Amino acid sequence: MSKDHVERALESDAPLSxxxxxxxxxxxxxxxxGWHEAALVGRSVTxxxxxxxxxxxxxxxxxxxxxLENIERVEVGDDRRSHWVIEAPAGRTxxxxxxxxxxxxxxxxxxxxxxxxxxxxxxxxxxxxxAPGRGTLxxxxxxYDPPGGDIGxxxxxxxxxxxKVQARRDLRRFKQLMETGEISTSxxxxxxxxxxxx
Amino acid sequence: xxxxxxxxxxxxxxxTVPDPQIVNPRDAIIKVTSTAICxxxxxxxxxxxxxxxxxxILGHEFMGEVVETGPGSTxxxxxxxxxxxxxxxxxxxxxxxxxxxACDNSNPAEKADMSEVLYGxxxxxxxxxxxxxxxxxxxxxxxxxxxxxDVGPIVIPYGLEDDKVLxxxxxxxxxxxxxxxxEIEPGDTVAVWGCGPVGQFAxxxxxxxxxxxxxxxxxxxxxxALAKSMGAEIINYHDVKVREALTEMTGGIGPDAVIDAVGMxxxxxxxxxxxxAVKTTVKLGTDRTHVLRExxxxxxxxxxxxxxxxYGGMADxxxxxxxxxxxxxxxxxxxxxxxxxxxxxxxxxxxxxxxxYIISHRLPLEDAPKGYKMFKEQQNEVTKVVLKPD
Ligand SMILES: NC(=O)c1ccc[n+]([C@@H]2O[C@H](COP(=O)([O-])OP(=O)(O)OC[C@H]3O[C@@H](n4cnc5c(N)ncnc54)[C@H](O)[C@@H]3O)[C@@H](O)[C@H]2O)c1
Ligand SMILES: [Zn+2]
Ligand SMILES: [Zn+2]
Numbered sequence: 001m002s003k004d005h006v007e008r009a010l011e012s013d014a015p016l017s018x019x020x021x022x023x024x025x026x027x028x029x030x031x032x033x034g035w036h037e038a039a040l041v042g043r044s045v046t047x048x049x050x051x052x053x054x055x056x057x058x059x060x061x062x063x064x065x066x067x068l069e070n071i072e073r074v075e076v077g078d079d080r081r082s083h084w085v086i087e088a089p090a091g092r093t094x095x096x097x098x099x100x101x102x103x104x105x106x107x108x109x110x111x112x113x114x115x116x117x118x119x120x121x122x123x124x125x126x127x128x129x130x131a132p133g134r135g136t137l138x139x140x141x142x143x144y145d146p147p148g149g150d151i152g153x154x155x156x157x158x159x160x161x162x163x164k165v166q167a168r169r170d171l172r173r174f175k176q177l178m179e180t181g182e183i184s185t186s187x188x189x190x191x192x193x194x195x196x197x198x
Numbered sequence: 199x200x201x202x203x204x205x206x207x208x209x210x211x212x213x214t215v216p217d218p219q220i221v222n223p224r225d226a227i228i229k230v231t232s233t234a235i236c237x238x239x240x241x242x243x244x245x246x247x248x249x250x251x252x253x254x255i256l257g258h259e260f261m262g263e264v265v266e267t268g269p270g271s272t273x274x275x276x277x278x279x280x281x282x283x284x285x286x287x288x289x290x291x292x293x294x295x296x297x298x299x300a301c302d303n304s305n306p307a308e309k310a311d312m313s314e315v316l317y318g319x320x321x322x323x324x325x326x327x328x329x330x331x332x333x334x335x336x337x338x339x340x341x342x343x344x345x346x347x348d349v350g351p352i353v354i355p356y357g358l359e360d361d362k363v364l365x366x367x368x369x370x371x372x373x374x375x376x377x378x379x380x381e382i383e384p385g386d387t388v389a390v391w392g393c394g395p396v397g398q399f400a401x402x403x404x405x406x407x408x409x410x411x412x413x414x415x416x417x418x419x420x421x422x423a424l425a426k427s428m429g430a431e432i433i434n435y436h437d438v439k440v441r442e443a444l445t446e447m448t449g450g451i452g453p454d455a456v457i458d459a460v461g462m463x464x465x466x467x468x469x470x471x472x473x474x475a476v477k478t479t480v481k482l483g484t485d486r487t488h489v490l491r492e493x494x495x496x497x498x499x500x501x502x503x504x505x506x507x508x509y510g511g512m513a514d515x516x517x518x519x520x521x522x523x524x525x526x527x528x529x530x531x532x533x534x535x536x537x538x539x540x541x542x543x544x545x546x547x548x549x550x551x552x553x554x555y556i557i558s559h560r561l562p563l564e565d566a567p568k569g570y571k572m573f574k575e576q577q578n579e580v581t582k583v584v585l586k587p588d
Contacts, residue, residue, distance in 0.1 A: 046291070048289060048290055048291050048294070069308075134291060135291070165311060168307075168311070168314075169307040169308055169310075169311070170307070172307035172310060172320075173307045175290075175302070175303065176287075176303045176307070179287065179289045179290050179302075179303055180224070180287045180288075180289050180290075180303050180346070181223065181224070181270065182222040182223055182224060182270075183222070183306075183307075184222075184287075184303055184304055184305065184306045184307070184323065184332070184345065185221060185222070185306050186306055186309070186323070186332050186333040186334045186335070187306070188335075189216055190219060190221055191218075191219075191221040191222075191343065192218070192255075192333065192334060192335040192343065193199070193201070193215040193216040193217065193218050193255065193335055193339075194203070194215060194251075194253040194254065194255065194335070195201065195203030195205075195211070195213040195215050195252075195253035195254070195255065196203075196213060196252075196253055
């Protein structure tokens, strides 16, 4: 049943993140990975910069914390390994190690969390040329195992919004940074004074 | 600093608030010398635009002196600048195509969701115009932080006084683009609904672009008189049936192009909870589209419909049949202000365009709340209020 939905969705020229039956997509993604459960977040953005530049910026994982809102920092170990840290309330952190599993210069970066981390997750970022003169198409696909227990609650509190919304915002910030060199903000008080609002 | 802040329907106040700071490299801080109240501000004053928050600083028509610059700004301290109400990055696909009011980057990522849900794709950022357009602090204040200051502001030579150039920030380019969207050809008759500032400048622009005749429609006699003084024929819709008048005045053909410079008027759109809208169905009220219906019905076959008037929600009983069967083309949008600035500044300098005749009242910034009340309640006499910090 679930296979049918996913296969039929694949007959359209659209990514699986746009499939109607997301639960089936998640089930299949979980099965593939031997996970208990999986959720898939996909989102594309067009960036008005050359592909090599966009790829290179992402490939240096230390840059990611500049536009991934919830990521406090990504520490780079060797060329393949990185350590990701989310700061949570009450001095707690959510952390995991990742390893790059595919890396094609200017085209693709994929990574997977390693055993023992706080959240199981994989990420895949594809870079391709947009129509001539229109820059680079970046497609992000994140698959994660929604954690339960304490960590799950912490994460839910921290993110407060759907992962899909979070991904969309993070990619917008990535685009802003690549195209303009800054991240647009109006946040008070630093970026925008406000009157009293008792 | 002192600034005009929004606190609710018909409740705007002067308050002391923190001074703005440079945050991003391309920012600049402007010390405001003149700022105006716009017809669009009335939509905020009347609480028809959702997502305003108490304490937000309003104002999107302003100019002043550069007092601080970030390392990426191309402005220099002491320069006089007029600032476009649309904030545009200059580097996205849209900005590169001079569609500045479609800039993909100036609306902060966390604010962009709302308009994406409403309109399919996020709107650009703007000054002092609710959180749908970014929640940026506005220009009815002593100082303003101007993001992407290397792209928007235009430097004004000393010698051209504020009153002559202030309206480059919005309504002059808006009237100009409204006329440009009519794709005027020799012999054309252009009909303009609304003789507020936008309508006035649309009339002037249409004549400059070579319209044979311009017919202006409103019900305020003073505003109509202003339109007439600029060369328009007039129709007061209180006394005259607009459609019938237009048909007769154009020998049974109808105007070649029509401009809706009225917009949603008093009926805006309401959203129960804009943030919830991300997850649930969007609940929109219907805009009052009386004028929009009338312009489409009045336009000649194969004619052009230009809509500078602001709409935010849904339309009921939209005359889609008249639009299709008559083969009309429609152009609309928030103004691509940056695109028109050099050209319009030059025309002002040469005396080809005068904008000062619409200013009816000059008040100190401290009296801004009074200015809003007057502009709202005495539309006939109060055509434009300019505020000056002292
Ligand atoms: N597209 C843009 O970027 C842009 C920029 C600025 C303003 N605007 C919009 O343009 C519109 C006009 O702005 P303004 O500053 O001139 O506002 P305004 O409120 O001063 O003027 C509106 C005029 O329309 C007249 N009017 C109302 N109902 C009418 C009808 N049925 N027929 C004919 N006239 C009618 C009113 O009497 C008034 O004189 C507003 O909707 C405003 O939000 C758009
Ligand atoms: Zn305005
Ligand atoms: Zn842009």
